[in-house]
Amino acid sequence: HRKLATQPAELHAALADVRATITASTGVPLAPFAITVDDSLGDSEAALAIGATPVAWLAVTDVATLRAQLPTVLAPIVPDLLDVDRVAELVDRTAAHAPLLVREVVPRIVTMPVLTELLRALVREEIPIEDLAAILDAIALAPAPAGGFTARDVPAIVEHLRGQLRRQISARFAPRGRLAVYTIDGMIEDAVRSAIDHRDGGTVLALEPAIAQDIVAAVRSRLGAGGGVILASGDVRRHLRSLLEPELPGVAILAAHELAPGTAVTTAGRIEVA
Structure with a gap:
């Protein structure tokens, strides 16, 4: 030093x-x-x-x-460095050119703390948040309960946002309009799907530890520690991500509807449990 x-x-x-x-x-x-x-x-x-x-x-x-x-x-650690004050800076900048949008969304539909959690979730999966107006516009299109969204709604809203942010997701993962992905065996998706437990107004993944370990091992054996992109069904995407993230944070999980039209997708391999 x-x-x-x-x-x-x-x-x-x-x-x-x-x-x-x-x-x-x-x-x-x-x-x-x-x-x-x-x-x-x-x-x-x-x-x-x-x-x-x-x-x-x-x-x-x-x-x-x-x-x-x-x-x-x-x-x-970048997502954790995004606090309410930093989000307020982004909102203020957006309000300078989209005042009506900001007024309609913050805090009527999402409070600043809930918006902060939403943006952290996007950044955690490498989706840039620079175009906050596009994100707020997508939030405005989501069917919101009376009184707006709460922290409990964040996972579901994030999935809605991802579908609306196809351009940003494609720019990040397929910047030249081409994307090589690993597909995942239907038996793995079925195992994840059947382990989704609906409780307290949300969902959690209640997968048996042995099955969870087998899935993580199968992904690691195909993609290694360096990461890659897996294409999964939309209803299991975030649950598969929550399973893999602790051990394989570099692996991105995308759904087909999150890609911009015209994206050329090729298959790099298939993930199966032996």
Whole structure:
């Protein structure tokens, strides 16, 4: 870390560049980064803070290594860095060019905390939220209960939003109009579908541990740890995602109706449980 401390200009530029890159790709307006390098840390250690909150510790020796590591370190925590104040910034910016839309949706249909949870869920699955007007427009089209949506409604609203955000999803996963996917065996989908338990106005996946482990192992054996895209039926998509995310966070689960018309889909392989 002593070398980092002697490169303040390069360090500042690297942090600003990473911050701008993440904001551009996710739409999340991150607070400024800070790197702590002092004698309380090891010779090759640095602490990363965003705002006043320490978020990660890195093993680095120079600015170039830090610059290369930061995107990977930050990717899993970016959704959690999207708080109500940051969402309020996005809403205010959107209100400047779409005041009627904002007035109709926030907080009449979704309160700021519920909107924050919705946006976190989208970012968690790598869907950029920069075009908040499109997201608010999709929320306005959803059949809302009297009094608006609550936190309990978030998973169902997210699925509705994904269907309305085909352009954004396709731009993220099929930027040139072509997408290679892994299909999933019908027996796996049936097992997930039959384990969806409806309770307390929502749904949870009550899959037997042995079956869950077999499915995760089957996906890992085909896609490896690096990730890929699985095409699944819309009614099991989010439940399959919740099953895989803890161990295979890099695997994206899409449904056919979430892709823009004209997307050329090819099959890279099929996932089956042996």
